[in-house]
Amino acid sequence: MRQPLPTFLxxxxxxxxTTGLVEGLRKHPDVFVTHPKEPxxxxxxxxxxxxxxxxxxxxxxxxxxxxxxDYFALYSTSHSYKARGDGSVSTMYYYQRxxxxxxxxxxxxxxxxxLREPVARAYSSFQYMRARGFEPMDDFLEAxxxxxxxxxxxxxxxxxxxxxxxxxxxxxxMHEALGDARLGVWFxxxxxxxxxxxIAEVLRFLGVAHVTERQGSIPRVNISGDPRSxxxxxTIWRATGNDAMRRAVKLLTTYRFRERVRRLALRxxxxxxxxxxxxxxxFDDDLGRVLAVLERLPNRRSVPGWLASAALRSGLRE
Numbered sequence: 001m002r003q004p005l006p007t008f009l010x011x012x013x014x015x016x017x018t019t020g021l022v023e024g025l026r027k028h029p030d031v032f033v034t035h036p037k038e039p040x041x042x043x044x045x046x047x048x049x050x051x052x053x054x055x056x057x058x059x060x061x062x063x064x065x066x067x068x069x070d071y072f073a074l075y076s077t078s079h080s081y082k083a084r085g086d087g088s089v090s091t092m093y094y095y096q097r098x099x100x101x102x103x104x105x106x107x108x109x110x111x112x113x114x115l116r117e118p119v120a121r122a123y124s125s126f127q128y129m130r131a132r133g134f135e136p137m138d139d140f141l142e143a144x145x146x147x148x149x150x151x152x153x154x155x156x157x158x159x160x161x162x163x164x165x166x167x168x169x170x171x172x173x174m175h176e177a178l179g180d181a182r183l184g185v186w187f188x189x190x191x192x193x194x195x196x197x198x199i200a201e202v203l204r205f206l207g208v209a210h211v212t213e214r215q216g217s218i219p220r221v222n223i224s225g226d227p228r229s230x231x232x233x234x235t236i237w238r239a240t241g242n243d244a245m246r247r248a249v250k251l252l253t254t255y256r257f258r259e260r261v262r263r264l265a266l267r268x269x270x271x272x273x274x275x276x277x278x279x280x281x282x283f284d285d286d287l288g289r290v291l292a293v294l295e296r297l298p299n300r301r302s303v304p305g306w307l308a309s310a311a312l313r314s315g316l317r318e
Contacts, residue, residue: 003072008085008110008206009042009102012092014157014164016116017108017191022087024095024199025219029202030208032081034074039065042098043106053155055134060156068105083206093157095170096311099177109182111174112202115290117306118165118283125161140275162282168289180298189304205299280310288314 008221010018010025010033025031027214031172038047040060075084091098092113102109113272116124126143129135137143143161157164185206190198249289287310294300 004075004077005083005106006075006080006085006109007083007106008112009091010085010087010112010114012089012113012170013167014089014093015128016123016188018087018089018114020191021082021112021114021186021199021202024195025083025202025206028203028208030082031203031206032037032076032079032084036063036088037086038084038088038090039063039071039074040088040090041065041068041071041086042101042174043088043094045071045097045101051154051156053134053150053153053159054136055129055132055155082208083203083281090157090165092170092174093160093164095173099173103177109178110206111178111183112205113171113174113183113185113232114188114191115167115185115307117304118167118287119271119276119279121188122161122165122279124235125158125164127269129158140271141278144279147214162279165283166286168286168293171293175293175296181298183297184299185294185297186301187304187307235276281313284310284314287311 010020010022017035022033022037026033040063044064044066045068047066049061050064051060065074074086091102091111102111122144123140126135126140130138135143137146147159147161147163151163171183171185184202186198186202203210287307291303291307291311294303
């Protein structure tokens with residue numbers, strides 16, 4: 001049987017609901033999504049993956065797929081799926097490397113982008129790394145101050161809290177490379193407000209008929225927050241950092257069970273007013289450019305208040 005090509009990528013932005021979206025798409029009988037959800041092929045193809053941040057060795061360095069044949073092998077040939085893809089958020093961040101390879105592998109590829117208010121996205125990434133036991137700093141603003149040195153040292157993209165919240169350059173390049181019809185943009189807000197309706201819209205974009213049964217609420221996966229118990233959280237950190245223990249836990253438990261344990265171990269936490277005040281203006285000009293790209297798309301949709309407000313502030317400064 002001829003190797004089926006991927007037809008779509010859920011490409012980013014990180015910490016914007018991509019895992020929930022992928023899990024929703026996975027439920028459809030005509031959609032196939034790779035395991036792992038993030039093989040990072042298009043961002044890291046042909047490279048030796050050697051990120052050096054805490055935890056990088058047993059996360060991205062271990063799971064990244066950089067050979068095309070190995071990447072194709074992730075796709076099932078046992079069923080004629082109408083849509084096949086992966087959910088690597090690195091695709092959007094490393095767009096300069098990813099786009100030429102995307103067009104080489106499948107010139108008709110469709111990209112699904114999820115965007116989130118940039119300060120909330122950065123804070124969620126910080127909390128996620130804290131919850132995994134990788135981020136040693138308690139204070140968000142101190143971690144942001146350390147970001148440039150971490151990037152220079154070779155920490156992988158989830159550590160790039162601020163830089164990953166700039167969207168305009170990647171969106172502009174994607175629009176230029178793919179055109180109007182093959183770039184679809186949604187928002188974290190839409191997933192939170194209407195998960196089922198958003199899944200239906202993405203399915204239509206991918207050329208797949210929506211199944212009438214309810215998709216349910218947004219899966220609570222990869223959540224972030226503050227530890228409820230430092231002792232319990234340290235136990236989770238030790239399990240995450242021990243290869244043998246991590247493999248045993250995965251063998252004996254389900255993904256949903258592990259996510260439920262992580263969720264129960266954390267309590268929701270909002271970004272501080274100080275961080276919001278300091279950071280929001282940093283992203284205004286970028287978001288003004290994002291809105292300009294979205295206005296050119298034929299499937300233009302209403303935008304969340306945070307994007308409209310930022311674009312307005314940017315325009316007033318011009």
